[in-house]
Amino acid sequence: AQSVSQHNHHVILSEAASLELGCNYSYGGTVNLFWYVQYPGQHLQLLLKYFSGDPLVKGIKGFEAEFIKSKFSFNLRKPSVQWSDTAEYFCAVRVAGDDKIIFGKGTRLHILP
Amino acid sequence: DVKVTQSSRYLVKRTGEKVFLECVQDMDHENMFWYRQDPGLGLRLIYFSYDVKMKEKGDIPEGYSVSREKKERFSLILESASTNQTSMYLCASSFAGTRTWEQYFGPGTRLTVT
Numbered sequence: 001a002q003s004v005s006q007h008n009h010h011v012i013l014s015e016a017a018s019l020e021l022g023c024n025y026s027y028g029g030t031v032n033l034f035w036y037v038q039y040p041g042q043h044l045q046l047l048l049k050y051f052s053g054d055p056l057v058k059g060i061k062g063f064e065a066e067f068i069k070s071k072f073s074f075n076l077r078k079p080s081v082q083w084s085d086t087a088e089y090f091c092a093v094r095v096a097g098d099d100k101i102i103f104g105k106g107t108r109l110h111i112l113p
Numbered sequence: 114d115v116k117v118t119q120s121s122r123y124l125v126k127r128t129g130e131k132v133f134l135e136c137v138q139d140m141d142h143e144n145m146f147w148y149r150q151d152p153g154l155g156l157r158l159i160y161f162s163y164d165v166k167m168k169e170k171g172d173i174p175e176g177y178s179v180s181r182e183k184k185e186r187f188s189l190i191l192e193s194a195s196t197n198q199t200s201m202y203l204c205a206s207s208f209a210g211t212r213t214w215e216q217y218f219g220p221g222t223r224l225t226v227t
Contacts, residue, residue: 006155009153032214034214043117043218043219043220043221044156044203044205044218045218046215046216049214090155090156094214099144099161099163099209100146100158100161100171101214101216102158103148103155103156103157104155105153105154105155106153106155106156
């Protein structure tokens, strides 16, 4: 069965630090990849997505992610975090043609002001 | 704006009670999903439905059932609530086909079973 692994369960950073959250998936075929974010008290929402083409994708609020097929990875990055980035981040994968999305266990990001 | 609403934000039930969680979406989406969200476990799919009266089991269907009598409404039923079903329940909806990835989530229902 397909699975998604997020390396860090809880990350604490100071404002202006750089961020990289790891995500690996297990499936050898064509996949679509996503990062979702859940800000405190808010709905889960899509941050960015990868379907095909340029493996470096840009999302909202200055986030980007790079798809490295050979490593089955889709890491999330931001060069300089802000206090407002405090949230829980979920990596997710969809096998092409499937209706379901499989979510990772999430990473809680806490930014110190 | 897409709206996915859930009937309750907080719910407290006793062990053995039958519990209904309702979800309504206003975007004419074909697909609807029920997840549970637990700390350290992420989102796990309970059931999903791709059409009225159609359903498929997700990863953790045991102890749950669903009902979709109308396109906009998807209900999650706990036939006999147990304490291990204390959790946050999230409903989501999406179009079918190539846009199925674009899931819109409701605010969640935090269920406590005592």
